[in-house]
Amino acid sequence: MREKQHEISRAYARLRRRKALLLLVLTAALVILATAAVFLGTSDIHFSGLVSYLFPDWGVRHGIVPLTGTQIVIVLTLRLPRIISAVLVGAAMGICGTVMQSTTGNVMASPFTTGISSAAGLGAAIGILFHPLGIGNTSVVVCAFGVAAINAAVVYGITAAGNLGAGGMILVGVALNFLFSSANSLLQYVASEDQLSQIVHWSFGSLTGLTWSQILLMAVTLGVAFVLFGKQAWSYNIMSSGGDESAKALGVNASRVRIASGILVTVVSAVTISFVGVIGFVGIVAPHVARLLLGSEHRILLPASSIIGALLVLAADSIGRTVISPVIIPVGVVLSIVGAPLFLYLIISRRRRSSF
Amino acid sequence: MRIELEDISFGYKKHPVFEHIRFSFDSLQFVCLIGPNGAGKSTLLKCINGIHSPTGGKVLADGEDVQKMHLIKRAEIFGYVPQFTVANPSLNVLETVISGRMPRMQGRASAADVEAAEEILTEMDLEDFALRSMNQLSGGERQRVLIARALAQEPQVMLLDExxxxxxxxxxxxxxxxxxxxxxxxxxxxxxVIHDLNAVLRFADLVLLLNKNGLYASGRPEDVITENTLAESFEIISTFTQAAEIPVMVPLASNKTRRTKQ
Known part of the structure; x- marks a missing residue:
């Protein structure tokens, strides 16, 4: 009996090590891709030039010309912010998608299931058309965040008051989604050509023009959310593998966890959307890819879906800004074009494999 | 532990499932709930561990109102195996059993929690399944894993729905x-909750027979499961025999068949 128990222990330890190793490989891939992305783009910036800039003696010895001041400005003000935001946006969408899928028991759920993307879209349209806080990006960001927050208050307020459960919450989200989309269409109908172009461009999702302060805010929000989500890993394990009644019998107040997690997802998504627009596909796909590669245990799944989300957005953005350079294809468009076939491949190949 | 059902009623709007059940018993025995479909056996089980709030009356566990207990305390007292196995069976078997330690872990599974789960898997001869995903198991295997999960809770009372x-x-x-x-x-x-009345006759210490009006009979299996009670609550004609000194119920016909033949 004791020997059999040790066998399970050893096998489980091996499985955990294998998953940790794969997580490490994914992290290394993200670091490598992020580093490579610094040197992708229309401006001719090479790794050796950067090393020569940082270590002039080494550059002189090897006869390598260091980057110019302009190139350094491009790296610091254009490429680095873009790469870091791609990583943060992808990580945020990945982890929020996982949390939404686990707490609603719906594999098609995403951070936008509760209608937040159309709410933020309406807010952005209001900002672009009426610029209540003056002409410029601030109006768009604040209005997008504000309407998204109102949407969340309505969805979670109705869900809690009516004790509607996961299914009811999704239906309330669907209803609000239609409401906000219609209001957005109405605004587009009365918008000028220039305003309409801005609204449509916003809806594509773009990583261009983010400031360091916006990036810092995204990073802090995501960091706090990451810790709080992590504390609920076992609650998510239980909620995703049984209904609310089973969770309750194990001491987990499923409706409270669902609403608290949903509000946190809303805050993270609203901050992200208000800065970069709607980048949707990754919130559904990253959790699925993470599950296919690393299983459904949330202590691993939460970081894994973040890293995979970051990888997907960063890869899509890198493709989008190099494939028909100097034209930049919006990251949301690339994600759907590249991500959908990849996702289909993973689903089909999973059927051929046994368990992980 | 003393479980007291104090005038328990439960219903959905104007449709009562059962009404005014009064009964108390020592939980440290093998108690079986039996009765025809729709009598409210599963509902009564969920009222006992507080998953459902009774529409009237209360359940006491050692004198304490179950509904007023903290969720964690309830989970420390009552383990629960649901009737329908998991909807999205995504964890592996060992992790599912570890999740049974939830009421006893402080947010994270310790080495002792993992060890407790491994011990139960071994005890239940489930070690070969330990790292298999739940969605690769048959319904019966999943059922056994969920029993193992409830055992991992180290409850004082285990409630099992079929x-x-x-x-x-x-x-x-x-x-x-x-x-x-x-x-x-x-x-x-x-x-x-058990449907196999012969298994109940063989194993139970105490039987509660529910019918459409609530608690119909209670007591020792051989006193509760009789030709008369089965005719009235299950509407079947039955007879009894003995095998290996255990009473065996033989169902003969439903009352409806008897009426049709007449």
């Missing part, structure tokens, strides 16, 4: 023996 319904004859018998052992050796009370 724990043998998905199992073949071998595992039905094995599960009933396991539950009996749970009561006798682990000192954990068992309250189970």
């Amino acid at each position: 724990p043998t319904s998905n199992l073949d004859m071998h595992y039905q018998l094995e599960t009933m023996e396991l539950l009996e052992k749970t009561v006798r050796e682990k000192q954990i009370g068992v309250i189970a």
Whole structure:
């Protein structure tokens, strides 16, 4: 009996090590891709030039010309912010998608299931058309965040008051989604050509023009959310593998966890959307890819879906800004074009494999 | 532990499931809930562990109102095996059993929690399944894993909703023996909804028979499961015999068949 128990222990330890190793490989891939992305783009910036800039003696010895001041400005003000935001946006969408899928028991759920993307879209349209806080990006960001927050208050307020459960919450989200989309269409109908172009461009999702302060805010929000989500890993394990009644019998107040997690997802998504627009596909796909590669245990799944989300957005953005350079294809468009076939491949190949 | 059902009623709007059930019993025995479909057996089980709030009356566990207990405390007292196995069975078997430690972990599973889960898997001969995903198991295997999860909770009382319904004859018998052992050796009370009346006659210490009006009869199995009670509550004609000194119920016909023949 004791020997059999040790066998399970050893096998489980091996499985955990294998998953940790794969997580490490994914992290290394993200670091490598992020580093490579610094040197992708229309401006001719090479790794050796950067090393020569940082270590002039080494550059002189090897006869390598260091980057110019302009190139350094491009790296610091254009490429680095873009790469870091791609990583943060992808990580945020990945982890929020996982949390939404686990707490609603719906594999098609995403951070936008509760209608937040159309709410933020309406807010952005209001900002672009009426610029209540003056002409410029601030109006768009604040209005997008504000309407998204109102949407969340309505969805979670109705869900809690009516004790509607996961299914009811999704239906309330669907209803609000239609409401906000219609209001957005109405605004587009009365918008000028220039305003309409801005609204449509916003809806594509773009990583261009983010400031360091916006990036810092995204990073802090995501960091706090990451810790709080992590504390609920076992609650998510239980909620995703049984209904609310089973969770309750194990001491987990499923409706409270669902609403608290949903509000946190809303805050993270609203901050992200208000800065970069709607980048949707990754919130559904990253959790699925993470599950296919690393299983459904949330202590691993939460970081894994973040890293995979970051990888997907960063890869899509890198493709989008190099494939028909100097034209930049919006990251949301690339994600759907590249991500959908990849996702289909993973689903089909999973059927051929046994368990992980 | 003393479980007291104090005038319990439950219903959905104007449709009562059962009304005014009054009964108290020592939980450290093998208690079976029996009755025809729709009598409210599963609902009563969920009222006992506080998943459902009774529409009237209250359930007391050692004098304490279950509804007023903290969720964690309830989970420390009552383990629960649901009737329908998991909807999205995504964890592996070992992780599912570890999740049974939830009421006892402080947000994270310790080495002791993992060890407790491994021990239960070994005890239940589930070690070969340990790292298999739950969605690769048959309904019966999942049922056994969920029993293992409830055992990992180290509850004082285990509530099981039709724990043998998905199992073949071998595992039905094995599960009933396991539950009996749970009561006798682990000192954990068992309250189970069971449809197989012969298994109830063979294993139960106490039987509660529910019918459409609430609690119809209660007591020792051989006193509760009789030709008369079965005719009135299940509407069947039956007879009884003995095999290996155990009473065996033989169903002969439904009342409807008898009426048609007449």
